Each structure stands twice: as structure tokens, then as C-alpha cells.
Amino acid sequence: MSAFPDGFLWGAATAAYQVEGGYQADGKGPSIWDEFAHRPGATYQGTNGDVAVDHYHRFREDVALMAELGMKSYRFSIAWPRLLPTGRGEVNEAGIAFYSDLIDELLKHQIEPMITLYHWDLPLALQQEGGWEARTTADAFVDYARLCYQRFGDRVKLWSTFNETVVFIGHGYITGAHPPAVQDPARAVQACHHVFVAHAAAVAAFRQSGISGQIGFVNVLQPHTPRSNAPEDVAASALADGIYTHWLYDPVLKGEYPAELLAKTQSLWGVPRFAPGDADLLRNNICDFIGLNFYKREMVAANPHGDTQLTANHSGTRGSGHQAGKEFGFKGLFKFVRNPDGVYTDWDWEIYPQGLTDGILAIKARYGDVPIYITENGLGAKDPIIDGEVVDDDRIDYLRQHIAAIADAIEQGADVRGYYPWSFIDLLSWLNGYQKQYGFVYVDHARALARQRKKSFFWYQKVITSNGEQR
Numbered sequence: 169m170s171a172f173p174d175g176f177l178w179g180a181a182t183a184a185y186q187v188e189g190g191y192q193a194d195g196k197g198p199s200i201w202d203e204f205a206h207r208p209g210a211t212y213q214g215t216n217g218d219v220a221v222d223h224y225h226r227f228r229e230d231v232a233l234m235a236e237l238g239m240k241s242y243r244f245s246i247a248w249p250r251l252l253p254t255g256r257g258e259v260n261e262a263g264i265a266f267y268s269d270l271i272d273e274l275l276k277h278q279i280e281p282m283i284t285l286y287h288w289d290l291p292l293a294l295q296q297e298g299g300w301e302a303r304t305t306a307d308a309f310v311d312y313a314r315l316c317y318q319r320f321g322d323r324v325k326l327w328s329t330f331n332e333t334v335v336f337i338g339h340g341y342i343t344g345a346h347p348p349a350v351q352d353p354a355r356a357v358q359a360c361h362h363v364f365v366a367h368a369a370a371v372a373a374f375r376q377s378g379i380s381g382q383i384g385f386v387n388v389l390q391p392h393t394p395r396s397n398a399p400e401d402v403a404a405s406a407l408a409d410g411i412y413t414h415w416l417y418d419p420v421l422k423g424e425y426p427a428e429l430l431a432k433t434q435s436l437w438g439v440p441r442f443a444p445g446d447a448d449l450l451r452n453n454i455c456d457f458i459g460l461n462f463y464k465r466e467m468v469a470a471n472p473h474g475d476t477q478l479t480a481n482h483s484g485t486r487g488s489g490h491q492a493g494k495e496f497g498f499k500g501l502f503k504f505v506r507n508p509d510g511v512y513t514d515w516d517w518e519i520y521p522q523g524l525t526d527g528i529l530a531i532k533a534r535y536g537d538v539p540i541y542i543t544e545n546g547l548g549a550k551d552p553i554i555d556g557e558v559v560d561d562d563r564i565d566y567l568r569q570h571i572a573a574i575a576d577a578i579e580q581g582a583d584v585r586g587y588y589p590w591s592f593i594d595l596l597s598w599l600n601g602y603q604k605q606y607g608f609v610y611v612d613h614a615r616a617l618a619r620q621r622k623k624s625f626f627w628y629q630k631v632i633t634s635n636g637e638q639r
């Protein structure tokens with residue numbers, strides 16, 4: 169018998185900026201990524217999402233492929249500036265029509281939509297007013313969320329507010345690799361607080377709207393392992409885990425920050441400034457589920473002698489900073505180091521499926537029986553093409569091991585309800601261009617973005633029809 173419950177949502181995921189293109193089509197306003205990716209040197213070889221894989225114009229063809237793949241659910245994001253070109257105010261009805269048609273097309277094929285409201289493409293006009301450092305952005309987000317509930321809530325049951333705070337706040341305000349390219353952890357702390365406020369208020373608005381369905385939050389799940397048993401490495405690893413997990417999960421699942429951790433980091437980065445009412449807002453609006461994006465584990469060592477500056481110039485082009493002897497971390501706190509026994513991807517991300525089982529169970533241990541969706545998981549690689557076929561055996565192998573890891577967690581009592589490999593189709597990697605592929609569907613940029621099924625497409629088809637038994 170399959171470990172996966174009946175009705176388990178076998179899906180796949182994408183995000184608007186990475187697939188849609190049509191960056192100025194039909195009244196869409198500019199986002200911070202439209203602006204950032206056009207800055208010389210900001211991204212790999214100047215790649216951007218102006219056209220991406222043109223999902224905006226080809227979504228019917230793409231949904232037909234999803235249906236053929238057998239997907240039960242599709243996780244995608246809405247581009248806020250497509251609906252509200254300047255972030256608030258006048259609605260762009262053409263943008264509404266695009267998502268409305270996409271939702272209808274999915275439902276026609278019995279594919280359940282899962283919407284992410286924010287996958288990093290903030291309307292540029294709001295950045296110009298201070299972005300996430302300004303509380304008014306949180307207010308604008310709630311109005312935008314309400315608009316989405318009103319227009320799509322009759323058909324969409326699964327919602328998440330934000331994707332991966334650690335990445336868009338961490339890279340946006342600490343490493344500077346993402347817009348707005350700030351390098352100041354204290355500013356990150358406050359921007360992140362406004363994200364939690366926006367989330368909690370959007371959860372409240374969801375419940376007030378009366379639409380049926382569930383609303384959650386999506387975070388990176390990244391296990392940390394100390395490099396050695398030395399007490400300083402163990403402490404460094406626990407601190408990394410606190411920052412990457414507890415800081416970012418507690419406010420949405422417990423309704424408060426981890427006080428002990430904040431006491432430790434207060435002298436370095438300050439603490440979030442609360443406006444009157446924030447504490448109640450967080451406490452009263454715990455979300456319905458948590459989405460986990462799992463890719464890799466980090467091995468952690470102590471990082472003594474120094475201030476809390478970043479140890480590496482984290483260009484982001486290789487993702488985790490292991491390239492050519494570079495390391496990522498905060499002086500005085502911790503650093504990520506290479507695991508000498510680890511298996512790594514071409515982008516130096518450690519492949520460690522056991523971390524997914526352990527991570528799911530750690531969430532259950534800390535937060536109780538919260539429903540879990542694995543909202544991203546996948547292998548970024550340059551896929552081999554042999555006789556015209558994309559033979560992505562490494563991806564199949566990666567996904568197979570991670571599906572087994574989820575089955576293990578379910579057998580140990582975790583309430584995992586769906587799995588969305590990243591990604592449905594090859595798409596734009598924010599900082600790595602189109603060379604880092606993740607999809608079940610290959611896009612040939614030399615042949616007018618023609619779609620082609622990969623070997624993994626046919627493999628995943630069987631996984632879905634057998635409810636995870638054949639893998």
C-alpha cells in the first residue's frame with residue numbers, strides 16, 4: 169500500500185517572473201525584478217524575465233502538458249504589478265483576466281490551483297516608497313490580497329501569502345544579491361517584520377472574506393549539521409538553525425518571535441520594532457498550513473574572530489557560496505562549509521534527502537500537527553541531450569530519493585498533503601539564467617521556446633498514477 173494518502177496532491181510549481189514573460193503586456197506595471205535584472209551585471213549574462221518562457225501567451229499549451237503529466241495541483245504565483253500596476257489603486261482588468269483564464273483552464277483539467285501571492289516581484293512603485301521597510305507596503309499587500317480573494321476565491325482553495333522570506337529578505341537586505349540590493353542586517357530585521365505583519369493581516373482578511381479554503385506561508389526548510397562535535401561548532405549550527413528556521417517559522421506558526429534567539433542577536437542587529445497591535449495581530453492569525461521548500465543541507469562551523477560582516481561576497485550566482493573556496497556566513501557567529509563526504513550538485517548544493525524527513529519531523533515536533541505541503545524540491549542541472557532526447561536521469565534519481573524521504577516522514581506520523589517539485593517547466597533562475605534547469609518540460613530557446621517532454625516527465629507520470637508507489 170502507498171504511504172501517500174488518497175487525495176495526495178501530486179503537483180509541480182513555478183513563479184510568475186520566472187515563466188510568464190509579457191513584462192509590459194496589457195498594462196502590467198514594472199516590478200523590482202524588471203528594474204533590477206536590467207542593471208548591468210546584476211544577473212548571469214544579463215538574463216531577465218522580459219520574455220521568460222512566454223507562459224503568459226502559451227499557458228493553454230502548458231496546462232495541456234500539466235494535464236498529460238497527470239498533475240493534481242499546480243502551484244504558481246500572481247505578479248502583483250500585473251493586477252495593480254503601481255501596487256495599489258486602479259485595477260488592471262487584463263491582468264485579472266489572465267489569471268482568471270489560467271485558473272479556469274486548470275479546473276477544466278481537474279488541476280487544483282495553489283496560488284502564491286508574493287514570489288518576490290514587488291511593484292516598483294512601492295519600492296520607491298520604501299519597499300518592505302515601509303509599513304505602507306504591508307497595507308498595500310493586504311489590499312492586493314483582498315482583490316485576489318474577491319476575484320479568484322470562488323475557484324481557488326489553496327493560498328499562500330509569501331514565498332521564502334529567508335531568500336527575498338536575506339538576499340534583498342543582507343547579501344545584496346537581490347533587489348533592493350541592500351547590505352544591512354538591521355534593515356532586514358525590520359523589513360522581515362513587515363512581511364510577517366502583512367502575512368498576518370492577509371490571513372485575517374482571508375478569514376473575513378468568507379471564502380472557503382486554506383491559507384499558509386512558504387518557507388525554506390534547510391537543515392544544519394555541525395561540522396564537528398566541538399561545542400563551538402554545535403553552538404554555531406544551533407544558531408544557524410534558529411535564524412533560518414525559528415525566526416522565520418515561529419511568527420507564522422506560533423504568532424510570536426523566538427525570544428531567546430532575539431535576545432542573542434539584539435546587540436548585533438537590533439530587534440523588530442512593533443507598532444501597537446502587532447503582537448495581537450500575529451498571535452491571532454496563525455496560518456492553516458506550512459509550505460516547505462527543500463533543496464539542500466548546510467554544514468556549519470563556528471566563525472570566530474570578527475564582527476558580523478558577511479564572510480563572503482555572496483554573488484549568488486552559485487547559490488550557496490561554496491564556489492572556489494568561498495564560504496558564506498557571519499563573522500563571529502557561524503559559517504557554512506563544504507561537507508567533505510557530501511554529494512553536491514553542479515551548483516554546489518548538498519544533496520541530502522534524509523534532511524527532508526528529519527526537517528519535516530522537526531517541524532512537527534516544534535509546531536505540532538500543522539498540515540504540510542512540500543511546495544518546492546528539485547535538482548538544478550544542465551541536462552544532457554542525447555539523440556534529441558533530454559535524458560535527465562540525475563533529476564529522476566534526486567526526486568525519487570526525496571519522495572522516499574517524504575514517505576518516511578508520513579509513516580512516522582507527519583501530515584504531508586502534497587508535493588510540488590520545482591519546477592513544472594524549465595524557467596528563469598533568478599541569478600543563474602536559463603542554464604540551471606529544473607523542469608519536467610524542456611524549453612528550446614533556439615527553437616522559438618518550443619516545449620519538449622523530458623525523460624523525467626514520463627517517470628513522474630507513473631509516480632502520480634501509482635500514487636507514489638512506482639518510483
Ligand code: BG6
Nearest residue numbers: 183331332335487548597598604
Ligand atoms: C527557490 C525559489 O529559492 O529556489 C525559486 O522559490 C528558485 O524561485 C528556486 O528558482 C531555485 O533556485 P535557483 O537559484 O537554483 O534558481
